Amino acid sequence: MSAAVSHAAVEPPITPPIVVQTYGLSKTYRTGFWLNQTLTPLRTCDLTVYQGETFGLLGPNGAGKTTLLKTLLGIVRPTQGRAMLLNCPIGDRGVKRRIGYLPENPYFYDYLTGWEFLEYTAGLFGLSAAVKRQRIPDLIDRVGLSRQAARQKKLKEYSKGMLQRVGLAQALVNDPDVIFLDEPMSGLDPTGRYMVREVILSLKEAGKTIFFNSHVLSDVEAICDRIAILDQGEIICIGSIDELLGRQDQYLVKGRGGTLEVLERWVQSLTFQHGLWQGYLKGDAYDFMSSVRGMGGTIVSLELARPSLEEFFMEQIQTRREGDPPVDAPRKSRRWF
Numbered sequence: 001m002s003a004a005v006s007h008a009a010v011e012p013p014i015t016p017p018i019v020v021q022t023y024g025l026s027k028t029y030r031t032g033f034w035l036n037q038t039l040t041p042l043r044t045c046d047l048t049v050y051q052g053e054t055f056g057l058l059g060p061n062g063a064g065k066t067t068l069l070k071t072l073l074g075i076v077r078p079t080q081g082r083a084m085l086l087n088c089p090i091g092d093r094g095v096k097r098r099i100g101y102l103p104e105n106p107y108f109y110d111y112l113t114g115w116e117f118l119e120y121t122a123g124l125f126g127l128s129a130a131v132k133r134q135r136i137p138d139l140i141d142r143v144g145l146s147r148q149a150a151r152q153k154k155l156k157e158y159s160k161g162m163l164q165r166v167g168l169a170q171a172l173v174n175d176p177d178v179i180f181l182d183e184p185m186s187g188l189d190p191t192g193r194y195m196v197r198e199v200i201l202s203l204k205e206a207g208k209t210i211f212f213n214s215h216v217l218s219d220v221e222a223i224c225d226r227i228a229i230l231d232q233g234e235i236i237c238i239g240s241i242d243e244l245l246g247r248q249d250q251y252l253v254k255g256r257g258g259t260l261e262v263l264e265r266w267v268q269s270l271t272f273q274h275g276l277w278q279g280y281l282k283g284d285a286y287d288f289m290s291s292v293r294g295m296g297g298t299i300v301s302l303e304l305a306r307p308s309l310e311e312f313f314m315e316q317i318q319t320r321r322e323g324d325p326p327v328d329a330p331r332k333s334r335r336w337f
């Protein structure tokens with residue numbers, strides 16, 4: 001009997017359309033009084049971001065994150081390389097209608113109220129009065145501003161967190177397909193940070209692509225599909241959280257009570273502190289749980305034993321510092337004196 005060849009073959013995974021693609025993108029500034037020194041905040045950056053992704057860009061201060069964002073937005077011209085945004089070369093005017101941007105240090109018109117400012121930015125996108133009437137109060141609610149404050153208070157009277165919320169609202173006023181957020185959690189209290197996370201997650205649910213940078217690594221870990229770490233202008237690693245932190249099968253378990261004999265059977269590298277025991281689980285988690293219950297103990301936590309994004313980040317940066325970080329090649333320049 002001949003083996004039947006199944007034509008219901010395994011379908012290749014569908015790759016979503018590319019939203020951001022960079023090819024050897026670099027930016028060099030001439031600095032110094034005589035413009036005879038150079039500084040390269042971005043070096044041959046190759047990056048792909050797909051539709052619907054929440055992409056996080058991490059890096060220490062001065063790593064070049066804002067420079068990369070501004071280059072993608074066409075605010076800064078690349079010195080070398082090129083990039084495409086929504087299938088158009090960066091800087092394309094048509095694409096600008098489809099993107100939202102929260103700058104790192106947004107500029108606000110002091111004498112406008114939050115509402116007037118949003119009316120103004122909506123006007124820049126040519127939104128109709130009917131759309132504005134619905135969208136502006138929606139956005140004000142979404143970013144957690146009081147409608148009364150938005151209507152009555154001038155922006156110069158807003159707190160830092162309130163300004164950040166207005167900034168986020170203006171980034172969404174045109175219902176963009178791609179949203180660039182430069183430090184969206186900056187200056188926000190815990191409720192504000194929670195609000196930003198929720199807004200990002202709801203944008204993601206609506207199929208939007210979000211490209212943001214942040215120093216709040218716990219938030220990045222919780223909401224990003226993929227991340228890249230930038231250091232001294234170079235992307236030093238890129239991938240999903242699982243790819244970078246590892247998809248370990250080992251569990252770290254903590255608990256209290258029970259008998260040493262049972263614990264030693266199940267838990268490796270067992271230690272005791274503050275009335276709790278902890279160690280790495282040997283064997284099946286469900287069987288372990290019933291054994292702990294059987295010995296009268298309690299499990300306090302059971303989590304995958306892998307480094308946090310913060311630990312991974314620190315390790316990457318430190319390893320690089322110990323290695324040979326790139327330095328700007330001295331540029332030959334004409335001497336004027």
Ligand SMILES: Nc1ncnc2c1ncn2[C@@H]1O[C@H](COP(=O)(O)OP(=O)(O)OP(=O)(O)O)[C@@H](O)[C@H]1O
Nearest residue numbers: 029031039041059060061062063064065066067068
């Ligand atoms: N217009 C400019 N002229 C000269 N140097 C610049 C200019 N803009 C940025 N730089 C330099 O480029 C480097 C990267 O700056 P960038 O703002 O991109 O860093 P960043 O990663 O966003 O840092 P942070 O986390 O502090 O916001 C810095 O050394 C900065 O001084």
Ligand SMILES: [Mg+2]
Nearest residue numbers: 065066067104
């Ligand atoms: Mg920055």
